[in-house]
Amino acid sequence: MSNHAGHPWISTSDEESIEKMLRVIGVKNVEELFSDIPDKIRLRLEDWLKLDIGFGRPLSEIEVRRLAEERLRRNIVFNPPPFMGGGVYPHYVPPLVKYIISRGEFLTAYTPYQAEISQGLMQAIFEYQSLIAELLDMDVVNASMYDWASALAEAVLMAVRVNKGRTRFLLPATMNPIHKKVVEAYARPHGIKLVEVGYDRESGWLDLEDLKAKIDENTAGVYIQYPNFFGVIEGGVKEAFELAHDKGALAVAGVYPISLGLLKPPGELGADIAVGEGQSLGLGLNYGGPYLGIFAVKYDMRLVRQMPGRIIGLTTTKDGGERAFSMILQTREQHIRREKATSNICTNEALMALAAAVYLALLGGEGLKRLAEMNYYHAHYAQLKLEEIGLNTKVFKGDFFNEFPVSFNEVKIEYRRVHEALLEKGLHGGLYIGGYYPELGETALYAFTEMHSVGDIDKLADSLSEILRRLGGG
């Protein structure tokens, strides 16, 4: 205790504790405890301190704040937020969500291996599962996956397990191309043949005829995302899922939860498995994560037993007297089944599931509907505004939810230049998609949420109009 050389995060770093521990253990110094590390690979303190780690010395709390401030100042938070989606969207994050997930009892808890002391957390996760089941009209929801893309990848692997022996899986050209890359990485070691189903250039919908031509008895599953990557609300989901079922394939839906305030839930459309991104449910954008992979199935034990990830279930105390929650169906999981587990997932996104539960509880069914309407109408208003200034906002005829492609081909301007001109005006435009879809050329996907007011949209339209005039090649 004499020299105060310790650190507040190392609770035994006072002299007295160190002296006592070494004495009781019976060693002269702490290095002795590491003496079984072969000399050749044991680092000497002076060599370790030469390495470029941190800032070469411990920084004080105030120094760290100052340093972080210097870094964070060079990030730009756009106001209005970027008019950009592509799978994750700038939605409003209620302070209550951040407050609840920051409570130490939740934030600093481990996976609830000891159920009796973790009932609150387990109830909250059970509520997440139950609320998502209502929103999606599905029955069984797991406690979370990493994100939409990895949830989808696991759904593909699961479909192949359920339909043992089948090796093909059909993916639509209208799905998020980033998700497709993730599916490819997961599916590759298992020899799964991923077959792309084309889309109708006019409507922007999945091409049902192409689906009919490509589906066969060797197809384990069919995926459809709605709204699709173009923001277009697919028109043939039910028919596609019927085609899948006719061939004994599983129907897998990909959803954007906020859109389900207005759109028919996957359960009603015949999905066996539904996956989606929970980011829109109060999580923030976080520059890529943490997000929330939603994974849900219909109540069919053939499916449930093949699900990846943890599931919390409702049970009772052993004396039968009280309601209680426990981790269920754990024999699917890696800590028990090891190499035969349905997935390797262990750490998931539980805190994000809690955030989504708080968000859904806060909005309620009516709030979700209102929010979806606002997203829909603001995006449609934006479409009219951008059309008025001479942009092609009807790349596809199919109706959309809150995102649509804007083509700059007709005005003959490279999108990169538009993007940079918008940045100069303090606005962040949409996502360029010509790289993924060369046939669409200079096209960007613009998204609008409740965070983009009518005034913001007018400002975007005015800015774009000015940019078109300035850059327009005619």
Added chain:
Amino acid sequence: MVELFRQAKWNEPLIVEYPDKGLVGLNIQRVEAGIVEKVGGLKMPKGMMRETPINIPNLPEVVVVRHYTRLSQMSYGVDTGPVPLGSCTMKYNPRLAWEIAFDNRIVALHPLQDESTVQGLLQMLFELQKWLANITGMDACSLHPAAGAHGELAGVLTIRRYHELKGNLGLKREIIIPDSAHGTNPASASMAGFATITVPTGEDGNVDFEALKSAVGDATAGLMITNPSTLGLFEERIIEIAELLHNHDALLYYDGANLNGMMGYARPGDMGFDIAHLNIHKTFSSPHGGGGPGAGVVCVRDRIVDERRGVRLSDLIPGFIIVYDDKTGLYKLREPGPYSVGLIKAFFGNVIPLVWAYVYIASLGPQGLRKVAEHAVMATNYFIKLVEGVKGLEIPFGRGRFRKHEVVLSASKLAEDTGVTAMEVAKGLLDAGFYAPTVYFPLIVKEALQVEFTEAESLENIERYAERLREISKIAYENPEIAKSWPSNTSVRLIDYVRGDHPKTVSPTWRVYLRRMRGELS
């Protein structure tokens, strides 16, 4: 006697059981009438419009606040008390890092936002990449994986890609894993399409080297190993193991779950590992969030894969690598190239835990990080001295050796003598206000109690915990029936797990439960 505690208990209904008040808990406006008119109403395709209202109650905000506050009070984390779960490294999660990681200038950033507008964050992550490479002795790190097991998947997919690019995938079919490994190791190997070969642990706690030698062959693609092991023991023959594997063109994979036990003293890169993953939510203090999020950074040595094409191991790992462009002075994301495993999640990575780690490393510096390992290891060996001689508890494997970050006790003798099992010991600890150890793991120890205090626990708590174990042993030998009544101080008593799992009663959601009550499910 160790003072007992009492956890909060609220008879809190499920949120869906609250009566609908017709209020929207979030004050959002309706769409302006003029906008609806201008757009001309909803134009969705036939059959795609929602017809059934969403069955989620509409509640006043305060109802929601109280509900989740009460649920939090029936939960337990590091902020509540000690969580000495073995292999989980439940250390203190500094609020300084929380404040910075949840800053709106991170939370509000879109992952596809123009790189020029996120330079501050990219600089932090670039620095973190470099620091983690130096901490592990590796050459390149990808911050992409979202969790430890996700990092393992990244690693084994990299092993797969390595053999594929060398044209040996047809031959290289097996991953060798010690029997003391985390369950995620074999599960990850399976996800990458490999068969798993298990090798036993010797009495000294090291991998049985003779058994390993006979297991390694032409089919060996790699070895996954945790060091220190899940027994808390440093693998003493690691250099020979690396040589053996490399002689068969197999790669060495380091499971970083236990890095806290040797940080600053030994580095996987120096030991001969080719690939390593790190658990940011363990060693680097980001909170576990009740199950996640984590981050599972994967690092590699810059081993040559294909000399002719100039391919190195760092070209194979998945995700985006941050690079600094000297010419423009800007940080940029390098997309996975043609030799890469690709992407295993959408977008960059779990940024909030990563920034948390940044703050942790900056705060401690290399001096502090080495102290972290020293104190974690001292805590373990101090605890061992306190529980040595507790009747019914033994410490199998590696007799007399110093443990590193954790120790595994066996309650096998206790169970034999008194009928009180490891799980019941765990429940007895809950009753004293401690989170229990990891139980029944590693699988090679009967009635295992795996204990890891980390550097964050005070001597007094370690002593009270040991004292409670002594008390539990005494109770087990004198009045074993008392142990059957544990826990009684938690918000609920012992739970019926069989009912939770049984096909006739399993209820994974409220709607399934209701259907079951209505007799709609067989």
